[in-house]
Amino acid sequence: MADFLSQFMPAWLALIIQHVVVGAVLVVFALTNMLGITWIERKVIGRLQDRIGANRAGPFGLLQPLADMVKILTKEDITPTAASRVIYNLGPLLVVPPALLVFAVLPFGAGVSGSDLNIGLLYIFAVASTSTLGILIAGWGSNNKYSLLGAMRAVAQMVSYEVPQALSIIGIVMLSGSLSLQQIVQRQSEIGWFVLLQPLAFVIFLIAAMAEVNRTPFDLPEAESEIIAGHHTEYSGLKFGMFYLAEYINVFFISALAATLFLGGYQIPFVPANNPVHTILGPFVLIGKTFAFVFLTIWLRGTLPRVRVDHLMGFAWKALVPLCLLNIFMTAVLMPLVGLWSANLGISEAYIAIPVMLLANAVLAGLVLWWAGRSTRRRETRLAEQVVPAQ
Amino acid sequence: MLAEWSFVGVFLVIALAFPPLGLVTAWLLRPKRPGPIKKSTYECGLETVGDTWVQFKVQYYIYALIFVIFDIEIAFLLPWAVAHMGLSAAQGILPLIEVVIFVGILVAGLMYAWRKGALEWI
Numbered sequence: 001m002a003d004f005l006s007q008f009m010p011a012w013l014a015l016i017i018q019h020v021v022v023g024a025v026l027v028v029f030a031l032t033n034m035l036g037i038t039w040i041e042r043k044v045i046g047r048l049q050d051r052i053g054a055n056r057a058g059p060f061g062l063l064q065p066l067a068d069m070v071k072i073l074t075k076e077d078i079t080p081t082a083a084s085r086v087i088y089n090l091g092p093l094l095v096v097p098p099a100l101l102v103f104a105v106l107p108f109g110a111g112v113s114g115s116d117l118n119i120g121l122l123y124i125f126a127v128a129s130t131s132t133l134g135i136l137i138a139g140w141g142s143n144n145k146y147s148l149l150g151a152m153r154a155v156a157q158m159v160s161y162e163v164p165q166a167l168s169i170i171g172i173v174m175l176s177g178s179l180s181l182q183q184i185v186q187r188q189s190e191i192g193w194f195v196l197l198q199p200l201a202f203v204i205f206l207i208a209a210m211a212e213v214n215r216t217p218f219d220l221p222e223a224e225s226e227i228i229a230g231h232h233t234e235y236s237g238l239k240f241g242m243f244y245l246a247e248y249i250n251v252f253f254i255s256a257l258a259a260t261l262f263l264g265g266y267q268i269p270f271v272p273a274n275n276p277v278h279t280i281l282g283p284f285v286l287i288g289k290t291f292a293f294v295f296l297t298i299w300l301r302g303t304l305p306r307v308r309v310d311h312l313m314g315f316a317w318k319a320l321v322p323l324c325l326l327n328i329f330m331t332a333v334l335m336p337l338v339g340l341w342s343a344n345l346g347i348s349e350a351y352i353a354i355p356v357m358l359l360a361n362a363v364l365a366g367l368v369l370w371w372a373g374r375s376t377r378r379r380e381t382r383l384a385e386q387v388v389p390a391q
Numbered sequence: 392m393l394a395e396w397s398f399v400g401v402f403l404v405i406a407l408a409f410p411p412l413g414l415v416t417a418w419l420l421r422p423k424r425p426g427p428i429k430k431s432t433y434e435c436g437l438e439t440v441g442d443t444w445v446q447f448k449v450q451y452y453i454y455a456l457i458f459v460i461f462d463i464e465i466a467f468l469l470p471w472a473v474a475h476m477g478l479s480a481a482q483g484i485l486p487l488i489e490v491v492i493f494v495g496i497l498v499a500g501l502m503y504a505w506r507k508g509a510l511e512w513i
Contacts, residue, residue, distance in 0.1 A: 013509040015394060018402035025407060073417050081430045082439070092414075097406040104402045115398040122469060123399075139498040143443045144432050152447060156512075159458040167464045233433055238417035243409055310512035313454070317510045321461070321501070325494060328468070332487055 022147060026103045026114055033287075035065035040291075041298050048302035072244075074144040075237035082143040092235065092242035099249040106256055107182045109266045109282025110274070120181040121173065124257065125166050128212070132158045132245065135221070138243070151229020153309060154221030157211055160316040161218075165191055165208035167324035168201040171331040172261055173289025185265035189272065192350045194261040200327050200365060202262045203322055206296075209258060211312070213250040216301040220309050238339040247347040255293030256286065263289050280330035323368060453509045457501070464497050 005014035014229055037052065039062065040281075043110055046053025054061030079088060105120040108111040117123050134153050139151020173179060173196050176187035195202045211218040222230035232243040259265060266282030307315075342349045396444040432439045451478055471478075504510060 015397065015433070016401060019398045020405070022398065023402040024400070027409060027430065030459075074420050074422075075417075076422050076424065077417065078429055081427075082432045082443075094411045096410045097403070100406040100409065101399075101403060104399055114402065115395040117399070125465075140444070144434065145439070145443050146434065146479075148443055152451065155452055156441055156451065160454065163458065163461045167468075168463075170465070170468055170472045173469060174475045177473055177476050178471060179469065187480075196503050228433070229451065237421055238414055241417040242413070313512045316511060317457070322498075325498065329487075329494075330401070332475055332479075332490070336476065337477070339480070372449065 006310060009202050012347055022114055023104075027100055030100055030221075030249050030252065031245075033243060033252045033290075035069070037248050037294055038065050038068065040294065040362055041301075044295065044298045047303050048299070052289050069241075072159075072238055072241040077239060078234075080143065084141045087141030088234070089141075089156075089239075091134055091141055093237040094137060095131050095246040096242050096249075098127050098134075099246040099253065100341055101127045102133055102253050102257075104283075105263055106253070107185055107260060107280045108286055110186075111182070112266075112279060112282060112292055113182060114184045116180055119179045119244070121169060121179045128250075129158075129162055130248070134246075135231050138235070141383050142231070142234040146227040147231050147233045150221045150223075150227050150233070153227075154214060154231055155310060157214070157218065158167040160313055161208045161211035161320075164204055164316055164320035164324050167321065167328065168198075168204040168208065169261060170324075170328050171198045171201045174328075174331055175335060181260055181265075185267065187262060187266045189267055190350065193262065194263045196354045197204070198327070198361070199332070199358065200323065200361045203259075203278075204324055205258060205262070206293075208316075208320065210255040210297060210300065213247065213254050213317070215251065215297050215306050217304040219306060219311060220312060224308060236386075241245040251294060251297055252290065253320060255297065258293050259289035261287060275323075299318030319372070320343055326364060326368075327361075330364060415435055450509075450512075453504070456507070460497065460500065463492070467493070 005017055008014075042064065043053040043061070054064040057063040057067045079085060094185065102124050104114040105117050107116070107121055135154045135158075136151050139147045139149075142148070151305070172184060175191065175197060176184045178184060180188070191197065205377075214221050222232070227233075232240055235243065266278055266286045268285055269295070271277065278347065334356060335353070338353045340348065341347075342352050345352075468490070471486075477488070
């Protein structure tokens with residue numbers, strides 16, 4: 001498009017107009033999917049709880065998200081007298097931009113992405129971690145004890161789970177030799193989807209991602225039975241809507257990222273990566289895979305109870321981080337060997353890498369589960385011995 | 392390369408402008424009838440007691456310290472991960488041993504924090 005426009009205007013202006021159009025398309029894409037997710041969540045949660053779910057506005061309640069939007073726009077906005085005005089109003093303005101910005105590097109098809117940065121993954125982690133700031137500011141500025149507790153929990157949880165989340169993708173970076181998301185997807189057509197090569201990392205990534213976006217079973221920052229609504233207790237109207245928006249856009253993006261990193265992104269199974277069909281069908285394939293993950297998060301929300309806050313923090317540091325490190329070094333030792341074997345035997349790398357990595361992951365998972373079971377039993381016996389008989 | 396990064400810049404402006412535009416729309420549409428009870432702090436109907444902006448427990452910041460250390464570790468591990476396959480083809484196992492030592496020091500720190508009880512949420 002920039003080439004066409006540059007016939008009429010200077011090249012830099014044409015480039016900026018193209019950027020604005022692509023950016024607007026990405027924002028509209030994110031918002032549309034967010035509305036879709038709210039509808040799907042209400043319907044699926046309804047079914048899981050033996051209800052029908054939203055069914056009044058439009059056929060199957062399809063217009064419910066629009067009705068919600070109108071309602072949220074016309075709600076009165078209340079700023080508590082106790083709140084610190086500037087900080088209180090800054091919170092919702094800061095949580096949404098990071099949620100949108102990460103979409104810039106998401107690959108929708110071969111060569112179809114807002115911008116194929118060569119440090120795409122690092123960019124995503126850097127931008128996503130700034131949403132913590134908005135939550136902390138909102139919780140502190142509200143001058144409400146529940147808000148403060150929620151914000152403190154949110155920050156602790158998000159920084160703790162950022163570590164396993166980032167460590168779990170290091171194996172993928174190693175396998176693809178690049179941080180660019182386009183190249184990571186390309187590499188998966190050569191060596192197989194990374195869910196087959198890094199199943200442990202996949203599970204860790206899913207758990208950490210679920211905690212990162214504060215979804216049940218990790219929704220402690222907004223646990224309604226303990227601390228009302230956490231950091232957005234005091235917000236009403238569209239300011240509350242901004243937190244809601246950011247949360248659902250994050251759910252969508254983290255699902256899309258999981259699909260891109262582990263399930264081959266926009267690729268159709270068994271179709272070569274250079275096939276032009278990927279440019280046209282790619283976005284739809286990606287959205288399909290993404291909504292599979294979205295459904296998984298909703299399913300988990302409808303099924304699992306909330307975990308306890310000390311268990312949550314301990315799990316990140318005592319279980320996920322050591323496991324991630326083991327996985328990284330296992331991959332670092334095995335993958336060069338796989339390269340050597342495939343060169344010596346003359347077999348394609350994928351046919352050796354997948355069985356070797358699957359076996360190694362299964363062995364590692366078995367060892368870790370055995371060790372965890374043993375140490376838990378030991379602690380239980382130790383605790384039982386400490387109990388003084390009642391006299 | 393310039394086009395890639397200029398898109399991020401333009402997109403940043405769009406993303407930053409989006410929430411204020413939404414709030415202005417809501418400001419035009421919404422009713423404005425504040426009252427002293429409406430504007431009181433919401434704590435389940437009870438009057439709020441004491442100061443909210445208190446000093447938070449120091450345990451909390453130990454988590455932040457451990458996080459910063461591990462975040463920097465990730466920042467160091469990412470370039471190694473990008474180069475790992477090429478490095479081990481060219482120089483064998485030596486680069487891997489160096490990274491094992493680097494991570495080993497940090498894991499020793501994590502074990503120390505663990506044994507000291509810094510990872511217990513109180």
